Amino acid sequence: MAVVASAPGKVLMTGGYLILERPNAGIVLSTNARFYAIVKPIYDEIKPDSWAWAWSDVKLTSPQLSRESLYKLSLKNLTLQCVSSSASRNPFVEQAVQYAIAAAHATFEKDKMENVLNKLLLQGLDITILGSNDFYSYRKQIEARGLPLTPEALAALPSFTSFTFNVEEANGKNCKPEVAKTGLGSSAAMTTAVVAALLHYLGVIDLSSSCKDKKSSDLDMVHIIAQTAHCIAQGKVGSGFDVSCAVYGSYRYVRFSPEVLSSAQDAAKGIPLQEVIANILNGKWDHERTIFSLPPLMSLLLGEPGTGGSSTPSMVGAVKKWQKADPQTSQETWRKLSEANSALETQFSILSKLAEEHWDAYKCVIDSCCMKKSEKWIEEATEPSREVVVEALLGARHAMLQIRNHMRQMGEFAGVPIEPESQTRLLDTTMNMDGVLLAGVPGAGGFDAVFAVTLGDSSSNVIKAWSSLNILALLVREDPRGVSLESCDPRTNEIASAVSTVHIE
Structure with missing residues (x-):
């Protein structure tokens, strides 16, 4: 069964630069531009000799980049090794996968880990990531088609449009996509969506709407793991407002103390993730957030x-x-x-x-x-x-x-x-x-x-x-909703809405 989670992009309205230092606050608005992560098993069944496996398969697909990356996940030390070309690597997703699985290990009792978690991991993880068009600039495509620079021209593009490739490299195999961004925090939204989908898929949290009473602690878990993965992938501890917005939605934010992630930086030096994750989960996460959204009308x-x-x-x-x-x-x-x-x-x-x-x-x-x-x-x-x-x-x-x-x-x-x-x-x-x-x-x-x-x-x-x-x-508007569980693959929604607009004579 596939799990689909989504997380919003952000607009930092006030607090630029100041937000890097406590106790300065910033107003950050979450938007209707969302990143989606779809997680499902690669294999329907586990082979009889799977007990002897020390590795699990992980497949990462990014249709907009026409990219597919294959990894081996070590079940012993929870590290990922890329087995496809290095040009297609995505450090944000790699760290999200490693830390989400480490969090599952740290959370589960030993018997549940051996039975449930290992079974899910041995079936392999098939992860697909999709970002709303709003995260990227399609201005050049609109101008090339001779269309006016209007939101209607943007809305006419297919959802999750592929990026154009650099012309001079198009005949080479490792051509880099030409991606101009609109500054909505795509890496934070992507990392958060992947972490949320994996934690839900592995049974660490329950993001379904029927689980309202547990939701704040579940969101806090997504927040801690996504912040950690994002900082390690970036190579520095930022203010974290973009990840926090991707998890919780629009609010007034004061950053966490950077020291809370000092143990995560140890992991980058080769200390096993299993040792690092407990310190991160039990750390003093002292960020402050107060609900905020634009006044009515x-x-x-x-x-x-x-x-x-x-x-x-x-x-x-x-x-x-x-x-x-x-x-x-x-x-x-x-x-x-x-x-x-x-x-x-x-x-x-x-x-x-x-x-x-x-x-x-x-x-x-x-x-x-x-x-x-x-x-x-x-x-x-x-x-x-x-x-x-x-x-x-x-x-x-x-x-x-x-x-x-x-x-x-x-x-x-x-x-x-x-x-x-x-x-x-x-x-x-x-x-x-x-x-x-x-x-x-x-x-x-x-x-x-x-x-x-x-x-x-x-x-x-x-x-x-x-x-x-x-x-x-742009088509971006404020939407105060943070990370969410979705009912289906967003591409099937697009097909359904397109079909419903077709008039049959």
Whole structure:
């Protein structure tokens, strides 16, 4: 029986750079872009002489990359050895498999491990990974087809579209796929989906919706294993907000102390996984997360400017270097940025509360403001209950302008384009449009993407305006759902929905 799990991509709205250090917080939104992992046995039955086997087969398929990798898993020390060409290796999935199986070993009693776990492993693991189109840039394909840069053109592409291959290498066997990403955290979502599917498949956790009472501890298990696998695959301990979002969904996040993963780094030095995993599972995971999502009648929009990607690690490195070289200025900049981030959080929570307590006034203001530029919003403050809504909207805008200002300054000091001039012009133009609450560069900034938060029905006008500015609005929206068990292979869903739209005369 196949197990299918999915995990969402993310947009870090506030907390870029600051989120690397405790106790700074960031607001991270999970999206409807999801990575899927499908786990099933390779063999229906175990051969009679399987008791003597010391190895299990693992097959990893990535249809979008037209890749299939074969591995041998040592049942003694739980390590994977790739037996197909090294060009097709995926370190994130490799670490996810090793740590998920090690977690099963650490969790099960000896008899259950020998009977249930070994039986499942001896049947082999057939793992397929699929990412929503939203994780990748298809701008070039749209332009090559002479289509307009609109979400409709994106929606017309088949789901889980294959990537184009570099032309000059296309006749070679190991041609590398040409994959431009949109910055939604594909490696974190992929790692989380694989870990969740494997842990559920092996019986370590139960992610089915009927198991609500156990769910938080099960999610915590997915979180610990996915964070560990992701950090080892990356070769460094990051802030972890992307993995945490892939597990838990939209929230306000404060990172875990990096020391909790010191034992995982020992595993990289050759210490057996069985010894390492217990320390990781029993470690002091002190990350903090508070539920957060956008207030009602607001939408998240993401746009792809098509000016080429930015390297987050090199930008983070430059900011850290500046912090060391000029601790006084950098501390002052971070303090102001942190205050502006908190101010935006406060305005959002006020707006959510007002929507709950004064829905009619809140809805009236949003419905009117969505058709006006921000300088006209004050006209809607015709009575006290509407005035507080307008004040909170303008307060959120002001906080975002402060955030952008401090992020730009930080980029200038560190010598990296956190909000490059081209993005500044685009964001200023966007924030001037009817019904736009705020706009910014997500995460570490750079050229990858821009985001906007729009009021009411104003999204469609922003999308049209972006298209005329050569900005491709993506199909991504906020979806607060974290890691989930799916009922079937997402490709069969696509076929079913395609069939249902066919009209038979």
